Amino acid sequence: MLFHSYAFVLVFLPLSLLIYHGLRGAGLQRTSILALTLLSLFFYGWWNPVYLLLLAPLVLINFAIATRIAPRDAHHAAGSRTLLTLGIVMNVGVLGYFKYANFFVGNFNTLLGADLFLAQVLLPLGISFFTFQKIAFLVDAYRGKVERLDLLDFSLFVSFFPQLIAGPIVHHRELLPQFRQKDGVQYVMMGITFFAFGLVKKVLLADSAAAYATPQFDAVAAGVTLDLLGAWSAALAYTAQLYFDFSGYSDMAIGAALMFGIRLPVNFASPYKATSIIDFWQRWHITLSRFLRDYVYIPLGGNHRGVPRRYANLIFTMILGGFWHGAAWSFVIWGGLHASYLALNHAWRALRPRILCSPAGGLEVRLGQAITFVAVVVGWVFFRAADARCAMQMLSSMVGSNGIAAPASLHALLPGFPLAHTGIDSGAALAISLALLLVAWLAPNTQQMMNYSGPLEVQVAGRASGVSSWLAWRPIPRMAVLTGCLLGIALMSLSKVSEFLYFQF
Amino acid sequence: MKQDNYLLNTLGYLAITIGTLITLLSAVATLNVLVDPFGINWLVAKEGFNAYKPAMYARVRLYKAFEVTRRKPQAIILGTSRTHLGLRCSHEAWAGLEDRCYNLAFDGATTREMYHYLRHAHAGSRLQLVVLGLDTYHLTSAPSFTRPDFDERVLDSPDGRLPGQFISGKLRLLVNMDTLRASLETIASQGHAEPSWFAANGQRLGPVFFHREGEHFLEFGPRAYFDEIDRLEVGFQTEGVARAPVKRSRPPSTVPADPEESSLAYIQRIITFCRAENIDLRIFITPSHAHQLEIAAATGAEPAIENGKRELVRLLAMDASRHRDLRPIRLIDFSGYSSITTETLPVVGSRDEMRFYWDSSHFKEIVGDYVLDRLFDVDSAARPVPSDLGMDLTSDTVEAVLAWQHREQFAYRGRSAADVHKLRSLVQAAAVRE
Numbered sequence: 059m060l061f062h063s064y065a066f067v068l069v070f071l072p073l074s075l076l077i078y079h080g081l082r083g084a085g086l087q088r089t090s091i092l093a094l095t096l097l098s099l100f101f102y103g104w105w106n107p108v109y110l111l112l113l114a115p116l117v118l119i120n121f122a123i124a125t126r127i128a129p130r131d132a133h134h135a136a137g138s139r140t141l142l143t144l145g146i147v148m149n150v151g152v153l154g155y156f157k158y159a160n161f162f163v164g165n166f167n168t169l170l171g172a173d174l175f176l177a178q179v180l181l182p183l184g185i186s187f188f189t190f191q192k193i194a195f196l197v198d199a200y201r202g203k204v205e206r207l208d209l210l211d212f213s214l215f216v217s218f219f220p221q222l223i224a225g226p227i228v229h230h231r232e233l234l235p236q237f238r239q240k241d242g243v244q245y246v247m248m249g250i251t252f253f254a255f256g257l258v259k260k261v262l263l264a265d266s267a268a269a270y271a272t273p274q275f276d277a278v279a280a281g282v283t284l285d286l287l288g289a290w291s292a293a294l295a296y297t298a299q300l301y302f303d304f305s306g307y308s309d310m311a312i313g314a315a316l317m318f319g320i321r322l323p324v325n326f327a328s329p330y331k332a333t334s335i336i337d338f339w340q341r342w343h344i345t346l347s348r349f350l351r352d353y354v355y356i357p358l359g360g361n362h363r364g365v366p367r368r369y370a371n372l373i374f375t376m377i378l379g380g381f382w383h384g385a386a387w388s389f390v391i392w393g394g395l396h397a398s399y400l401a402l403n404h405a406w407r408a409l410r411p412r413i414l415c416s417p418a419g420g421l422e423v424r425l426g427q428a429i430t431f432v433a434v435v436v437g438w439v440f441f442r443a444a445d446a447r448c449a450m451q452m453l454s455s456m457v458g459s460n461g462i463a464a465p466a467s468l469h470a471l472l473p474g475f476p477l478a479h480t481g482i483d484s485g486a487a488l489a490i491s492l493a494l495l496l497v498a499w500l501a502p503n504t505q506q507m508m509n510y511s512g513p514l515e516v517q518v519a520g521r522a523s524g525v526s527s528w529l530a531w532r533p534i535p536r537m538a539v540l541t542g543c544l545l546g547i548a549l550m551s552l553s554k555v556s557e558f559l560y561f562q563f
Numbered sequence: 564m565k566q567d568n569y570l571l572n573t574l575g576y577l578a579i580t581i582g583t584l585i586t587l588l589s590a591v592a593t594l595n596v597l598v599d600p601f602g603i604n605w606l607v608a609k610e611g612f613n614a615y616k617p618a619m620y621a622r623v624r625l626y627k628a629f630e631v632t633r634r635k636p637q638a639i640i641l642g643t644s645r646t647h648l649g650l651r652c653s654h655e656a657w658a659g660l661e662d663r664c665y666n667l668a669f670d671g672a673t674t675r676e677m678y679h680y681l682r683h684a685h686a687g688s689r690l691q692l693v694v695l696g697l698d699t700y701h702l703t704s705a706p707s708f709t710r711p712d713f714d715e716r717v718l719d720s721p722d723g724r725l726p727g728q729f730i731s732g733k734l735r736l737l738v739n740m741d742t743l744r745a746s747l748e749t750i751a752s753q754g755h756a757e758p759s760w761f762a763a764n765g766q767r768l769g770p771v772f773f774h775r776e777g778e779h780f781l782e783f784g785p786r787a788y789f790d791e792i793d794r795l796e797v798g799f800q801t802e803g804v805a806r807a808p809v810k811r812s813r814p815p816s817t818v819p820a821d822p823e824e825s826s827l828a829y830i831q832r833i834i835t836f837c838r839a840e841n842i843d844l845r846i847f848i849t850p851s852h853a854h855q856l857e858i859a860a861a862t863g864a865e866p867a868i869e870n871g872k873r874e875l876v877r878l879l880a881m882d883a884s885r886h887r888d889l890r891p892i893r894l895i896d897f898s899g900y901s902s903i904t905t906e907t908l909p910v911v912g913s914r915d916e917m918r919f920y921w922d923s924s925h926f927k928e929i930v931g932d933y934v935l936d937r938l939f940d941v942d943s944a945a946r947p948v949p950s951d952l953g954m955d956l957t958s959d960t961v962e963a964v965l966a967w968q969h970r971e972q973f974a975y976r977g978r979s980a981a982d983v984h985k986l987r988s989l990v991q992a993a994a995v996r997e
Binding site: 064243244246247250532533534535537538539541542543545546547549550551553554555556 | 573575580583601712736
């Protein structure tokens with residue numbers, strides 16, 4: 059079930075809220091947690107009930123391992139480390155099979171000319187997210203950092219539906235204590251507003267950008283060569299689409315959780331306002347960056363074992379992060395590209411004090427923001443393109459290697475250029491994309507407007523700047539009307555009444 | 564802060580939010596019901612307000628889904644734009660059913676779509692007679708697909724309505740941003756109303772449609788328009804306009820295409836459904852102009868088309884063997900080279916209309932009359948059907964018909980060498996561009 063579906067918005071979410079708060083109102087707090095767990099499993103099983111047979115046993119096995127490896131009286135039971143290793147291998151193995159088996163078999167066959175056959179493996183929803191959550195839980199259980207082990211709480215921690223499909227990657231420290239708290243109704247107002255903002259971002263803004271990005275990337279995959287304007291319009295449209303898609307989904311996740319009185323961590327904080335690539339990764343998919351830092355980069359030695367090792371750790375971590383996003387070489391390249399960006403950024407930070415004495419001024423900050431944005435756009439081309447060849451072709455067009463053609467909307471302004479004969483008007487695509495990106499650059503983000511900081515009052519980038527009192531959310535009639543309007547517009551945009559014109563008809 | 568005097572509690576906030584939501588959705592739904600831009604309910608039809616519905620013409624599948632339910636026909640015509648344009652319900656073939664006949668064909672129809680519309684029509688009123696017009700591209704074992712405006716949620720099934728179908732179907736259309744936009748555009752367009760090219764019985768009225776202001780047929784002349792469609796058809800056949808969108812990079816699928824989902828499999832389903840429901844089914848292969856056949860031959864598609872005809876004949880033979888006590892389903896192939904399909908084009912620059920064709924794909928109503936005459940054995944003295952138009956295809960005749968068509972093709976190429984050369988040049992040029 060997707061957040062932006064009628065079934066979720068009109069049926070599942072309202073019914074779940076009634077059941078959950080009804081039980082809480084009756085003083086049945088633990089029963090409400092059980093109900094929320096069962097509802098989350100129903101939510102997951104809606105897509106394909108068979109994969110409940112994967113999720114449920116994994117929850118039970120991980121919990122059993124966690125109880126066995128958690129130290130008692132500051133001492134580990136014999137074999138705890140081995141059991142921890144087995145637990146991690148099991149989780150990674152399941153992820154590897156479902157997400158990467160076809161990729162590895164395909165590459166094996168290509169490299170060695172073999173003909174290994176593996177039936178198409180369907181990827182269970184959210185497996186990349188709940189795998190990381192369980193690994194973090196096991197590691198922290200082993201380190202003695204899990205205060206209370208309770209099967210019901212753990213089951214809800216893994217399956218809690220607002221974060222199950224697309225994150226954030228929640229840390230048990232943030233979530234488990236909240237399951238024991240009695241308050242929560244006061245968050246419903248904030249939650250529904252958060253959700254409304256997210257839904258509008260997804261169905262109105264992201265999908266508008268997708269209408270320009272998808273056909274052009276598909277055309278490149280089908281062998282069409284785009285001109286300079288077409289390539290930039292496609293890349294910028296996808297840059298806007300991904301931003302509002304992820305931002306919208308993060309808002310909907312936080313909003314849905316808040317309606318149950320649960321505060322999820324902030325996962326997205328105006329990343330296109332980043333002034334450096336290091337800053338970008340503190341704003342984009344914040345909980346993934348945090349997981350990779352705490353459970354991959356630091357265990358590898360982080361920055362404590364010399365500069366070369368630090369860069370090697372960084373590159374490995376980012377390539378792993380890229381590969382986590384999808385089983386394709388283009389994601390590996392994307393991860394490697396960002397690793398090189400980060401390495402350059404760290405090198406510049408080390409070098410700058412030696413060549414420039416003054417602190418960074420406005421111009422330097424703006425230049426940093428522009429360079430970061432262009433670097434991110436180049437990365438998204440690899441992220442979105444069907445494969446690396448298509449990405450390189452798109453980048454080649456973006457530097458002008460395939461000429462410029464004037465779209466119909468700009469033909470009067472570009473009289474010297476041939477008229478473009480593509481299905482998408484690149485002038486319109488550029489206009490829509492830039493308008494959306496202006497919102498991303500200039501507008502406050504949702505958590506700023508809602509004054510929301512997550513479960514542990516974590517300070518995230520972008521939080522410090524205030525918003526005008528007109529935009530700041532408060533439980534007042536004007537905000538309730540705005541929320542109702544946003545929900546209405548989003549609901550009316552959930553489905554399209556498509557046109558079809560055949561040939562010239 | 565002044566507004567903080569009005570801080571709401573949770574229930575108050577939710578009440579205002581949900582109240583606003585319901586008010587907004589109700590207002591939009593009311594406007595959309597009244598304006599009815601897609602012709603879904605026709606509660607109000609007022610000149611200057613909503614009588615002219617331009618949005619309907621780009622959503623023919625949607626419009627016809629509701630219209631066929633409203634009209635409750637007992638006879639329907641299924642097919643593509645060719646059938647949509649060419650076959651009329653006032654023909655003698657429908658004797659006794661003229662008022663209960665509906666042309667349910669639409670542009671670019673696939674066999675999968677036709678099957679679902681057949682079931683939908685039968686769910687609304689028990690059908691007695693179905694005429695199925697197939698284009699040669701339907702005769703393939705490639706997967707059948709649906710077009711962007713096909714929406715299964717608005718279609719009924721003879722097995723009964725699905726739970727919540729009203730919400731996912733009609734209500735979703737009424738409470739919808741695209742519908743709202745279309746409503747506003749409908750109101751704004753009333754001052755520029757054009758004559759409707761939709762007949763009440765669902766036929767697209769060629770003389771109205773092709774003579775609209777701005778239409779290329781009228782603007783550039785029939786001959787230039789014919790050439791334009793030839794070029795489009797070449798592009799269609801060489802570039803694969805209908806190909807499925809490319810998905811993100813994934814390992815090549817090791818799962819073979821499901822034969823139950825092929826275009827021919829959906830024809831089989833139509834046959835099976837009609838047999839099971841005692842519906843008189845008659846099938847024909849549409850008579851496109853010889854230029855279309857030459858383009859197909861130049862792109863190498865001809866052997867596949869012939870094999871498709873053999874496969875369709877095999878399906879019908881199997882059906883006949885299963886229903887020996889019933890009349891076999893008739894299949895007539897009008898797609899070959901005949902005195903009609905080889906009609907000479909007007910000279911370049913002429914504004915003369917052709918007698919039988921609007922363009923190389925779409926035949927005129929007179930040819931549609933011939934088709935119905937042959938399918939229903941109507942003998943009209945005023946309209947004698949040329950003897951070389953339409954050949955019955957059965958297991959016994961198919962090879963002979965194909966051989967005869969090869970001979971006619973050879974003769975046509977001799978007579979129309981310049982046309983054939985031009986078409987082949989167009990295909991070669993398109994192949995080089997690819």
